[in-house]
Amino acid sequence: MIADVDETVRYTYRLRPGRQARAALLDEWGRCRWLWNEAVHQQKSGRKPTFGKLSTLLTEARGGNAWLRAGSQVAQQQTLRTYGTALTHSFKVKGRGRPKKKRKKDALPSLEYTTRGFRIKDGRLRLPNKVTVPVVWSRQLPCDPTSVRVYQDSLGHWYASFVVTREQAAVPDPDLPGIGVDWGVKTTATTTDPAFDLPHLGHRRRSAAELAKAQRRMARRRRPKNQTPSKGYQQAKKQAARIAKKAARQNTHDARVWAKNVTAHHSLIAVEDFKPKFLAKSRMARKAADAAIGAAKRELVERGKRAGRKVVLVPPAYTTMTCSECGERANHRLGLGVRVFECPACGYTACRDLNAARTILATAERDRASADDVRHQIASFRERGSGAVRAGNPPDSSAGSR
Numbered sequence: 001m002i003a004d005v006d007e008t009v010r011y012t013y014r015l016r017p018g019r020q021a022r023a024a025l026l027d028e029w030g031r032c033r034w035l036w037n038e039a040v041h042q043q044k045s046g047r048k049p050t051f052g053k054l055s056t057l058l059t060e061a062r063g064g065n066a067w068l069r070a071g072s073q074v075a076q077q078q079t080l081r082t083y084g085t086a087l088t089h090s091f092k093v094k095g096r097g098r099p100k101k102k103r104k105k106d107a108l109p110s111l112e113y114t115t116r117g118f119r120i121k122d123g124r125l126r127l128p129n130k131v132t133v134p135v136v137w138s139r140q141l142p143c144d145p146t147s148v149r150v151y152q153d154s155l156g157h158w159y160a161s162f163v164v165t166r167e168q169a170a171v172p173d174p175d176l177p178g179i180g181v182d183w184g185v186k187t188t189a190t191t192t193d194p195a196f197d198l199p200h201l202g203h204r205r206r207s208a209a210e211l212a213k214a215q216r217r218m219a220r221r222r223r224p225k226n227q228t229p230s231k232g233y234q235q236a237k238k239q240a241a242r243i244a245k246k247a248a249r250q251n252t253h254d255a256r257v258w259a260k261n262v263t264a265h266h267s268l269i270a271v272e273d274f275k276p277k278f279l280a281k282s283r284m285a286r287k288a289a290d291a292a293i294g295a296a297k298r299e300l301v302e303r304g305k306r307a308g309r310k311v312v313l314v315p316p317a318y319t320t321m322t323c324s325e326c327g328e329r330a331n332h333r334l335g336l337g338v339r340v341f342e343c344p345a346c347g348y349t350a351c352r353d354l355n356a357a358r359t360i361l362a363t364a365e366r367d368r369a370s371a372d373d374v375r376h377q378i379a380s381f382r383e384r385g386s387g388a389v390r391a392g393n394p395p396d397s398s399a400g401s402r
Contacts, residue, residue: 007168007306014136015125015158024131025158029109032079035061037101054080072128076119082112106107110151118148125150125160135160142166151221152295154241171264171307178268180361181300182353183276183321185284187271188291189258190353192361196265198258203250203289207243214240251292252299259299262306270364271300272356273313312364323348324358 017025038061039054058076062069068076084101090098112253119126125133125148133150145162152158178190189198204211214236221233229237262269279288304311320341321330328345334352341355342348350358 005168006165006167008163010140010161010259011141011145011164012159012161013138015160016134016136017019017158021131022158024129025111025127025133025152026109028071028075028111028129030104031068032075032111033102033104033107034068035076035079036083036099040099040101043083043087043098051081051084054084056267059129070129071171072113072117074113074128075111078112078114085145095249107151108154110149112147115145120145133346147220153245155238155245166255168306174265174267176265176267178270178361178365179262179266180270180359180364181235181262182272182357182358182360183274183293183297184353185279185287185291186355188293188296191262192354192357194354196258196262198254198296200287200291201250201254202290203247203254204244204286207247211240211243214243248292250289252295255292255296256303259303262300263303263309266309268310268312268361269300269304269366270312270314271297272319272360273315274316314363315358319356319359319363320352322359324350324355324362326393368384 022180035058037068039058042053042057055077058073058080058286062073062076086099090397113127113306117128120135121135123135125135126197127133127150141162141164143164145164147163150158150160151161175253176193178192179196182190184190186200187197188200191197196240207356216241217236218233221230221236223230223233274293276288276291276293279285281286301311301313318329320334321332322328323346328343330344334341339352348355
């Protein structure tokens with residue numbers, strides 16, 4: 001049994017703003033969006049905006065602009081702080097683009113407030129400039145929130161996401177040693193134990209006809225460029241967004257239930273470090289989007305870390321071509337039409353996804369550096385490597401060099 005510890009989480013609730021509150025929130029978002037775009041402009045002009053420069057930008061802008069001064073200083077400060085964090089993260093992560101301008105017709109409203117900018121009174125969220133919004137309290141907050149993010153989704157619904165600290169629930173000791181997870185399209189997640197497989201449920205495929213009908217309705221009601229969209233077009237657009245979001249929520253729910261089940265029973269979780277982004281440019285784009293591999297992977301890694309499990313991210317190179325019994329690697333790649341793996345050395349035969357999952361688990365159990373290290377003979381399976389890639393787990397002094 002893992003000891004209880006405090007964890008910082010978000011509690012999200014639906015908001016029911018009235019007409020005046022909704023207009024005030026949109027006006028506040030317009031001011032924050034202007035500040036964000038001004039920071040992007042300074043970045044493109046060659047001046048790297050640090051937090052000090054961003055603070056100076058806010059002071060100068062509010063001093064010479066009564067429209068900006070009429071808004072909440074807390075929300076505007078948090079907007080620039082978020083921009084600075086995003087800019088710093090873009091320098092650290094290779095391939096991540098720098099923050100871009102937020103256009104009014106594309107960017108959804110999002111406002112952040114610290115404890116100086118909001119309070120909860122009589123079950124209502126009170127924001128600066130006398131903005132009061134009723135909250136749908138689906139559950140009680142475990143403690144007083146430290147910050148809140150008020151945002152609007154693609155359906156026009158408003159939400160409040162509170163940051164709170166709660167006591168993490170005790171996680172029972174696992175009854176199984178380890179599990180390997182291989183991602184795919186036909187079966188979203190194939191594991192070493194078929195009882196924990198995540199099948200392809202096809203939520204988006206079932207709603208594809210209804211979504212196509214709503215999109216055709218949008219196309220018929222769309223007005224020429226530079227003309228105000230009609231009310232009928234807005235209704236059709238909202239209906240299409242509602243259908244798409246329902247399928248996304250179903251995928252998220254299934255991924256959470258599956259990840260919770262896997263995490264509760266295994267002490268070691270070996271996950272293929274698969275990046276499904278490239279599938280969007282292939283012939284399997286629609287089915288890959290329906291599988292929602294990225295969402296399932298995030299849920300599994302996050303829940304494993306929170307439960308204190310050892311989560312190992314194994315590179316996917318050669319996992320399909322390597323025999324999980326003897327460690328011999330095939331001389332040629334297996335086409336997608338070949339669903340059975342046959343080892344030319346030992347004659348072992350198994351489903352290609354099941355064999356890959358077992359190879360991934362063997363890589364993590366031997367603390368290998370990557371799946372490329374298990375492509376040799378069986379002797380290399382028994383040697384300790386330079387360490388597997390962990391997903392944010394605490395260092396283990398008993399293992400080899402990490």
